[in-house]
Amino acid sequence: MSDYTPVAAGTGARARIQRGGAFLAGMIMPNLGAFIAWGLVTALFIPNGWVNEIARATGAVAKDGVVPFATQASTIVGPIIVFLLPILIGYTGGRTVHGQRGAVVGAIATIGVIVSPLALGLAASGGTPPKSISDLGPQFLGALIIGPLAALLLKWIDSMIDGKLRGGFEMLVDNFTSGIVGGFSALVGVFALGPAVFWLTTVFANFVDALINAKLLPLASIIIEPAKILFLNNAIGNGVLVPLAAKQAAGPDGKSILFMLESNPGPGLGILVAMMLFGPIAIRATVPAAIVVQFLGGIHEIYFPYVLMKPILLIAAIAGGASGVLMFSLFNDGLLAPASPGSIFAYILVAYPGDLPTILLGILVSAGVAFIVGAALLGFGRNQNSGLDLEAAKEQSARNKNKPATAPVA
Structure with a gap:
């Protein structure tokens, strides 16, 4: 277990799921600097x-x-x-x-x-x-x-x-x-x-395609958000949504809502803010840089480890994504082209003329819903000391390695 990854306490099913997610996140969090480096270079060049x-x-x-x-x-x-x-x-x-x-x-x-x-x-x-x-x-x-x-x-x-x-x-x-x-x-x-x-990716893609054909766009978030957390976002976005959206944008409307189903930066922003304010103390300091890379740079992969660390936050991601899609649908919003990377700046550049205010409103709503749900799922920080701080993580890591724990961090 990485020292960057808080340890879940307890023996119940929820604790086991959290430990599984923490194990996966523990493979990513020590390498977060590499993700940030890639995100910055990508966003810039x-x-x-x-x-x-x-x-x-x-x-x-x-x-x-x-x-x-x-x-x-x-x-x-x-x-x-x-x-x-x-x-x-x-x-x-x-x-x-x-x-x-x-x-x-x-x-x-x-x-x-x-x-x-x-x-x-x-x-x-x-x-x-x-x-x-x-x-x-x-x-x-x-x-x-x-x-x-x-x-x-x-x-x-x-x-x-x-x-x-x-x-x-x-x-x-x-x-x-x-x-x-x-x-x-x-x-x-x-x-x-x-x-x-590859087969798993295809299954996710087919489910998304079926929901789109059934015109159940908000429900597509039930598939898209878990797929994103499993780092299948590029396969879903570029493999399914972008081709369908391009055909739709070539029609009389000249725009497509499908460009926004996967690339909306709102849910990720809401989850990151919730983690920064109410998440485990051990990782709060890493979140501000992730917010910059995710929301301004459009590199969504940066927030996936935080959801893997606390898998229950997947509910917040789905709620945020679905609320954003619902808002875009209500106002008949669309983009002219893919928002790539999925940053707020890319959205501004490719927004359909006249749709920008309601598109920004949809992003804000999705971020707000993801934040509120995420904060509630995190207990508004009430459980921050119940086995989830940096000292506990270090002690657990030391036990895993069969050696004495180092001095606690002040």
């Missing part, structure tokens, strides 16, 4: 990022032009989200289960999940299979699963051979078992877990 938009607004480049430096800087965006972030998650998950050796096999195994769509030619219905590494998407869910599993397999093998080796052979056997387990786990990622994650 992608074609629709701040640098290019400011340059266009000031006339430094043409309306459809880009700043050369921004283009060069944005080349690191893809490799970070496709490779670095999932590998860090798999590495951290493996380390949590079996120390440094578990971390190594977790990282190796994650590569298999990442390249699975390319190796097997997996593509969504009507989509095109990836032709090269540059066509791959992020595989966060696969990394959350395969990293700990690979480390768990190595841990079991180590327990079987512990104390049965002659002196001098330990390093040789350790290295070979790590290599064998890592390679085997990577192949499992390619041929088993990768397709399983």
Whole structure:
């Protein structure tokens, strides 16, 4: 368990769910700096990022032009989200289960999940299979699963051979078992877990498509928000919603509400504010930076670990998302194009003329609902000291590692 992740007290079903979510969040929270770095670079330098938009607004480049430096800087965006972030998650998950050796096999195994769509030619219905590494998407869910599993397999093998080796052979056997387990786990990622994650993504996408066809847009949040928390937001957004929205926007109205179902920054903002004010003391200090990256930068992935840490907040995400969609529907709002990334600035830029005030109102309502529900689910901070502070997290982490706890933080 990461020192960044508060420990749930109790033995009931709710506590077990919280511990499961905390375990998943514990793979992400130590790497939050990498997510923030990616979020800042993405928000600044992608074609629709701040640098290019400011340059266009000031006339430094043409309306459809880009700043050369921004283009060069944005080349690191893809490799970070496709490779670095999932590998860090798999590495951290493996380390949590079996120390440094578990971390190594977790990282190796994650590569298999990442390249699975390319190796097997997996593509969504009507989509095109990836032709090269540059066509791959992020595989966060696969990394959350395969990293700990690979480390768990190595841990079991180590327990079987512990104390049965002659002196001098330990390093040789350790290295070979790590290599064998890592390679085997990577192949499992390619041929088993990768397709399983792809199938799960397809199921979520089909559910969303069915709800849209049934014109039950607010209910789509019941599928979209859990899918987002599992880091399937890009698959749902770009794979389902954006193509449907583009067809709708090409019609007589010239806009589509579907562009806003997944990209609305309101629910994430509400949850983050609730966590900042009423969440576990251990993580409150990390939230302001996450708010900037999420709401202003449009990088929604930054708030997913906070929901994983407290899975009950998924209710707040669904309530916020559904309320926002309901508001957009009531006012017949829509966007001209995808709000990418899903920041408040992107919404302002692509809002349909005349719809901006009610779109901003919908975002505000969704943020407010998510905040109120989230704050209530967090007990308005009343339980902040019941096993959820930093000292308790450190003590639990020390017990997990079978060593004395360090001095408590003042």
